[in-house]
Amino acid sequence: MRTAAAIETFLEMMSAERGAAQNTLESYRRDLEDAAGFASAAGVQLTMAEPATIRAYLDDIAGRGYAATSQARRLSALRQFFRFLYTENIRTDDPTGTLDAPRKDRSLPKILSEADVEKLLGRAELETLDTTAPAGDHLRALRLHALLEILYATGLRVSELVGLPVTVARSDHRFLMVRGKGSKDRMVPLSGKARAAMTTYLAVRDALPNLAGNPWLFPAISETGFLARQVFARELKGLAARAGLVTSAISPHVLRHAFASHLLQNGADLRAVQQLLGHSDISTTQIYTHVMEERLHRLVTEHHPLAD
Template sequence: MIGAEGSERPDTATERWISTFLEAQAAEAGAARNTLLAYGRDLLDFAAFVTHRGETFAKAPRETIESYLISCEAQGLAKATRARRLSAIRQLYRFAYDEGWRTDDPAIRICGPGKDRRLPKTLTLTEVEALLAAARNSGRTADDRTRNTCLMEVLYATGMRVSELVGLPVSAARGDPRMLLIRGKGGKERMVPLSSPARAALGEWLSVRDAAEDKARAARKSPPSRFLFPGTGAEGHLTRQAFHGLLKELSVAAGISSVRVTPHVLRHAFATHLLEGGADLRAIQTLLGHADLSTTEIYTHVLDARLKALVLEHHPLAHPAR
């Protein structure tokens, strides 16, 4: 295991702390798989640092945690990364204290580095329309184009996370639904409405998908898939990486720099365009599945910046007298 100060393998007790903590997070807090993987990586890196110093989780003092954070900063890690790692350490020691593994919590009074509050990158409505047009015309076969159109229409219509999109069960799309039930982070469910174009694209893709499934079943090639977007990998559905690659291809076809287009940027575009259209911030929070309104409030800064630019450009008193 490569830690902050070299190659060290944590002892068995330290690894048991991490595995038990992660099991509890999955069972009690309903943490998502990606969250658990992030916790695991961060805690193993911290464990390697602690082991290198000849210490253990059970005995490490507050100074060790602070030294680890200083080491992370010296490595040039971003504030957000350091804040995330401290969060994982705090939760581990809070859990250890509650379980009686330690009589104190060495991380409780440590202040984090904070996060750089950057404005989310987004796309204009014209750019999104160009991506949707590219989806309708890009693909090796007609079936590919139908699937690509459905992916893009549904993603932009709902603002889903890419993991939620590719993992949608086909049962959620049956019966020409006007709303989709989405299982988000931590297993939390929410309902999101579908636009008319998204419903039409969904219906067309279902017909193509079901026909392909029937053909494969008749040839006994594979059992029926339970996912809306089947895949051949271990997960059984289209992977996030495959969709990310598809999005890059579509951005090139749409004449947009591929660096600017990611699944999360489309999620930002969904929220920003709703806000610009007058949607309530609480409603956007619900649609995005944000647990805290403060997470959603960052989109108001995007709108504030655009309104400021609008005033500076068009208000008669914003320009110096000629």
């Protein structure tokens, strides 16, 4: 089978059988097509590549300055591709089987203190109270406040947040049903403050005739029909600056980290946090346990009979 056809067949399988998201499929396509280009320049089809060719490709992207995480991601895509070829009897071996993943340091997630989150949310709420703001600015302030309250209350991935259907705001349930990676559904609780901010925003949104019947909670003129992640990130940094926070330390993903870390700091169970975040493997969630060190130290200091 030619490489281009094999890649298409692999992507179809990932979509149909494993429910891979569109962003994931596009990432696989880019990685595999890049590897295919390297193999072609070496005079071989990627589908027929030997371990030496794959190893040379990994050396090549390392030489191009790709981080260890990016190298590991590309090797992971190649592993899945060749396992698929083996399963389909297109190949009789897996050339990635003897290759080691690039070593990478696992960095701790950036988080905000609870005080900084309070400052950020407080500033967002304050800006919704400006009655002198033009209608468009007022709507954006209400939208940003709702986005932040929902994000910090639920720990959603930014793609899950901006793509929420409007139906989630039209019920009075205390939980959201979210479709995450791999089309897996999970239930996350919604705080009273988050629901109040969402309801206030929705009342103004629904008053706009051009949004009648729009299926998205945060609609926008975009390819998807809802607010782009980049727009949300830009508005968040602007809010952080107005709140007197360091903008380089603020992003939607940092707020997701804050959600998880603050739960653990206040005694939440690691398995519960894993479920709320939508992590399929608890080892992904365990990176947040560094925040528990201070809490455990305080518990020992306060309650151990021999503590100073």
